[in-house]
Amino acid sequence: MLALDNMLYFARHHQDAYIRIVLENSSREDKHECPFGRSSIELTKMLCEILKVGELPSENCHDFHPMFFTHDRSFEEFFCICIQLLNKTWKEMRATSEDFNKVMQVVREQIMRALTLKPNSLDQFKSRLQNLSYTEILKIRQSERMNQEDFQSRPILELREKIQPEIMELIKQQRLNRLCDGTCFRKISSRRRQDKFWYCRLSPNHKVLHYGDLEESPQGEVPHDSLQDKLPVADIKAVITGKDCPHMKEKGALKQNKVLELAFSVLYESDEYLNFIAPDKHEYCVWTDGLNALLGKEMTSDYTKSDMDTLLSMEMKLRLLDLENIQIPEAPPPIPKEPSNYDFVYDCN
Amino acid sequence: MSEEPLAPGTKQPGIMSRLLPHRQVRCRAGVICNFRSSTCQALVLEIGETVQILEKSEGWYRGFSTKKPSIKGIFPVSYVHLKKSTVTNRGLCETVVPLEDPIITETTSTLQEWGVLWKQLYVKHKVDLFHKLRHVMNELIDLRRQLIQGHLAQDQTREIKRHITVRLDWGNEHLGLDLVPRKEFEMVDQDQISISELHKLHISSRHCGQQSTTQGDSTRQRHGDGCRVPVSHHLFINLKSFTYNSISEDADVFFSLYDTREAKQISEKFMVKLNKNGGPKNPEKVDRLCALFTDLSSKDLKRDLYIVAHVIRTGRMLLNDSKKGPPHVQYRRPYGCAVLAMSDVFHTITDLKEEKDFVLKVYTCNNENEWHQIQENIIRKSNTKYSAPSTNYGKYDVYTDLGPHV
Numbered sequence: 062m063l064a065l066d067n068m069l070y071f072a073r074h075h076q077d078a079y080i081r082i083v084l085e086n087s088s089r090e091d092k093h094e095c096p097f098g099r100s101s102i103e104l105t106k107m108l109c110e111i112l113k114v115g116e117l118p119s120e121n122c123h124d125f126h127p128m129f130f131t132h133d134r135s136f137e138e139f140f141c142i143c144i145q146l147l148n149k150t151w152k153e154m155r156a157t158s159e160d161f162n163k164v165m166q167v168v169r170e171q172i173m174r175a176l177t178l179k180p181n182s183l184d185q186f187k188s189r190l191q192n193l194s195y196t197e198i199l200k201i202r203q204s205e206r207m208n209q210e211d212f213q214s215r216p217i218l219e220l221r222e223k224i225q226p227e228i229m230e231l232i233k234q235q236r237l238n239r240l241c242d243g244t245c246f247r248k249i250s251s252r253r254r255q256d257k258f259w260y261c262r263l264s265p266n267h268k269v270l271h272y273g274d275l276e277e278s279p280q281g282e283v284p285h286d287s288l289q290d291k292l293p294v295a296d297i298k299a300v301i302t303g304k305d306c307p308h309m310k311e312k313g314a315l316k317q318n319k320v321l322e323l324a325f326s327v328l329y330e331s332d333e334y335l336n337f338i339a340p341d342k343h344e345y346c347v348w349t350d351g352l353n354a355l356l357g358k359e360m361t362s363d364y365t366k367s368d369m370d371t372l373l374s375m376e377m378k379l380r381l382l383d384l385e386n387i388q389i390p391e392a393p394p395p396i397p398k399e400p401s402n403y404d405f406v407y408d409c410n
Numbered sequence: 411m412s413e414e415p416l417a418p419g420t421k422q423p424g425i426m427s428r429l430l431p432h433r434q435v436r437c438r439a440g441v442i443c444n445f446r447s448s449t450c451q452a453l454v455l456e457i458g459e460t461v462q463i464l465e466k467s468e469g470w471y472r473g474f475s476t477k478k479p480s481i482k483g484i485f486p487v488s489y490v491h492l493k494k495s496t497v498t499n500r501g502l503c504e505t506v507v508p509l510e511d512p513i514i515t516e517t518t519s520t521l522q523e524w525g526v527l528w529k530q531l532y533v534k535h536k537v538d539l540f541h542k543l544r545h546v547m548n549e550l551i552d553l554r555r556q557l558i559q560g561h562l563a564q565d566q567t568r569e570i571k572r573h574i575t576v577r578l579d580w581g582n583e584h585l586g587l588d589l590v591p592r593k594e595f596e597m598v599d600q601d602q603i604s605i606s607e608l609h610k611l612h613i614s615s616r617h618c619g620q621q622s623t624t625q626g627d628s629t630r631q632r633h634g635d636g637c638r639v640p641v642s643h644h645l646f647i648n649l650k651s652f653t654y655n656s657i658s659e660d661a662d663v664f665f666s667l668y669d670t671r672e673a674k675q676i677s678e679k680f681m682v683k684l685n686k687n688g689g690p691k692n693p694e695k696v697d698r699l700c701a702l703f704t705d706l707s708s709k710d711l712k713r714d715l716y717i718v719a720h721v722i723r724t725g726r727m728l729l730n731d732s733k734k735g736p737p738h739v740q741y742r743r744p745y746g747c748a749v750l751a752m753s754d755v756f757h758t759i760t761d762l763k764e765e766k767d768f769v770l771k772v773y774t775c776n777n778e779n780e781w782h783q784i785q786e787n788i789i790r791k792s793n794t795k796y797s798a799p800s801t802n803y804g805k806y807d808v809y810t811d812l813g814p815h816v
Binding site: 379 | 458491533544558
């Protein structure tokens with residue numbers, strides 16, 4: 062009955078809007094019309110639910126909606142605003158009659174969100190609703206989905222820790238593969254003559270570093286045979302970076318900051334050094350990681366961290382695909398006691 | 411202990427000591443917490459794994475992980491979350507399939523397949539594809555999530571499915587995986603549709619896939635409602651009897667469809683092996699010498715089609731050779747041919763499911779040089795080139811039972 066009252070009020074007091082809505086929807090031919098009668102009834106039901114109409118007021122509740130005190134027939138006005146909202150949202154969602162419940166869900170969310178801001182008057186409520194169009198709701202939902210991925214519960218953290226070493230192994234493989242492909246380095250001489258090039262690469266069995274001078278920048282892969290010198294990996298004692306490198310300590314060496322960040326050296330035979338200046342940060346990270354890996358040490362470059370992040374987060378997402386929308390317990394549930402008999406009967410497959 | 415399957419809720423007869431029945435539960439479930447316990451026969455489970463459950467008892471399920479189906483064990487009820495599933499083909503070869511939109515299932519399995527390849531791309535340092543694929547995978551995970559949450563109206567759901575299929579096809583193509591034929595965005599079951607329809611689907615999906623990679627996201631519908639479903643016709647042939655008189659040799663009869671205008675065979679050959687008495691060589695095949703010529707299009711039916719039966723006998727070199735002789739020396743020799751015009755078939759068969767008997771007369775070649783075109787000669791009735799087999803050798807009739815099936 063209340064719904065009919067509301068519809069009547071709407072038709073009488075907001076005639077223009079009423080006429081518009083009814084005409085709009087009755088002339089649509091493509092099954093996308095919003096059913097006025099059904100929506101009014103459902104909407105009235107929903108509003109009563111939201112406002113807890115008919116329930117006893119709670120003693121402890123201090124929530125008041127100021128806007129209901131501003132108008133004599135505030136509930137009916139509230140209804141009018143909401144029915145127009147429903148119509149608007151229906152159009153925005155391009156809904157058909159089968160999607161009725163989904164539209165109601167969206168409208169409910171819109172109303173709830175607008176109400177939590179406690180508007181002081183019905184007009185304010187109306188303007189708040191205008192900001193909560195369907196596209197807004199979609200954006201809000203999307204950001205919630207993104208946040209959903211911020212998994213923090215214990216079982217998930219345990220899984221993360223378990224997978225981490227496997228991913229680290231992948232990163233190590235990648236770094237060593239890159240070393241095997243080799244890189245062209247520049248020799249920076251103090252005499253500002255034409256820069257010379259030299260090339261260094263790891264042998265496929267990871268046991269020897271081949272290197273040698275080159276006349277000009279290479280176009281493709283440089284085969285091992287053309288590189289004159291070798292350094293067995295087993296002889297490498299340490300990897301040194303930055304300002305501790307011998308070629309950075311020399312006077313007259315170009316001490317620009319950029320070069321300092323890209324410099325690294327390999328110490329072998331207790332006092333011999335092979336000095337490198339990487340062409341860019343990426344190569345620097347790859348080489349220092351790779352050399353550390355060969356020495357059995359941890360890979361510590363920035364790229365390792367970001368690669369680990371990328372790979373690990375994707376791996377976690379893939380593993381948890383089947384648990385979409387399922388509540389994951391914070392702590393492991395208790396394990397029941399053993400079953401009293403182990404005579405299992407069903408044994409297919 | 412007997413291993414019969416137990417109906418749910420019943421106790422196994424004859425064993426009075428069992429107090430609690432094992433309830434049969436056939437379901438898939440997702441593991442929601444890592445499980446490791448020293449309880450006897452307990453499985454080790456990781457969060458996110460999928461398990462299949464066989465039965466339940468006292469707060470424990472018994473089943474196996476889909477990663478290692480041969481190892482069965484128990485795990486607590488509280489550690490898994492059941493998914494609604496359907497069981498098909500109950501019994502030894504049953505499959506338990508989760509009840510969800512097939513696009514979601516396809517997306518899940520494709521993403522997991524790609525995950526493995528994506529890591530390999532990383533190791534091989536294929537940077538460009540690695541980053542693009544990562545982007546696409548994240549997009550797919552989000553789209554899939556939207557579908558699962560189910561808040562969207564129908565129009566939008568369709569849009570999301572279209573988007574998902576475009577991305578899935580992009581990824582499959584760039585990773586060198588098979589292209590999935592689709593109908594209404596869902597993967598087509600190969601056992602349910604005909605070959606020609608499958609071929610058409612492949613072509614149209616390929617075409618749409620290329621469109622969208624060159625033009626960006628085009629709004630072209632892959633399978634609009636106006637798509638014509640190809641109608642295929644099928645022809646069912648059953649060889650009822652082959653009357654053979656005195657030749658007493660094994661024979662093979664080859665049936666095929668022949669287009670006389672283009673002078674070529676348009677179908678494969680259906681071979682029937684007959685013994686000396688004209689019955690099937692394989693005794694189990696009595697009354698079952700039948701074949702189905704499938705996927706004839708309407709265009710095919712308009713051709714000048716003939717059913718041609720070639721008979722090849724195995725035995726002596728020439729029919730009038732002496733019957734006595736080294737028995738192990740067997741030759742495959744052309745014997746004769748019979749034809750039946752499809753137009754005759756169509757005139758007599760009015761109802762599409764009707765079956766009718768036809769008698770085909772077998773004619774032999776006058777001159778063996780003409781064997782390769784004996785069917786043409788019979789069709790054109792060039793009488794000099796063939797003849798009914800001489801009365802010395804009896805009459806040879808081929809009875810067939812034909813029916814066009816659509």
